Amino acid sequence: MAKKRHSNPANSMVITWYGQYCFKIQSGDTTIVTDPFSKETGLTPPRFKADILTLSNHGHALQKESIPDGHSIIEGPGEYEVKGVLLYGSETYRDASEGKERGLNAVYRIELEGVSLCHLGDLGEEKLRGETIEAIGNIDILLLPIGGHGAIDGKQAKKIIDQIEPRLVIPMGYAIPGLTTKADVLDVFLKEMGIKNPTHEERLTIKKKELPETEDTKVVILKAV
Secondary structure, three states: OOOOOOOOOOOOEEEEEEEOOEEEEEEOOEEEEEOOEOHHHOOOOOOOOOOEEEEOOOHHHEOHHHOOOOOEEEEOOEEEEEOOEEEEEEEEEOOOOOOOOOOEEEEEEEEEOOEEEEEOOOOOOOOOOHHHHHHHOOOOEEEEEOEOEOEOEHHHHHHHHHHHOOOEEEEEOOOOOOOOOOOOOHHHHHHHHOOOOOOEEOOEEEOHHHOOOOOOOEEOEEOEO
């Protein structure tokens, strides 16, 4: 483990989406990458340096080799600390049959610069169990799958949001140009959330003090880079 450094809530967090479940999360001199994918998806695998790489354990579509060496790999349940970033991994399932069909999935709570972020990976449970909700805790930013076909779909995602009650949500894992694996389109989720005219952002740049204060969860749609 790297020596802990004190976080600076004044730093902006920058979140960029690469498609599927892969995000680059940057703050100060720290870069986190989640679930880099392989070319089997039809998309171009991401390639950039990172300090921390998290894996949700969802099979051959992951390709951690696309990220240059020099990072700490976080894989599976447990508590981790790297460069002052706290990460908590919890075991969930990739299906609604307790993993009997598609196996295990890891969800991660990431605490960085005073912001709590949760990446749900390839979650397939239609409803979170009590122990999972307790492990996740209060979340500022939620990254959740909405593409169905094994993972939760748009309708189920809305129920998960209602359970977690995050301040901000970024959907992932849905159909985009070039993707060859099956996934629902974004519109399914937008309909469930009652969003008619969404705006698409290149990336999300946000500070702790800029997070929504209202009880209504804000949805941010990112373009895949």
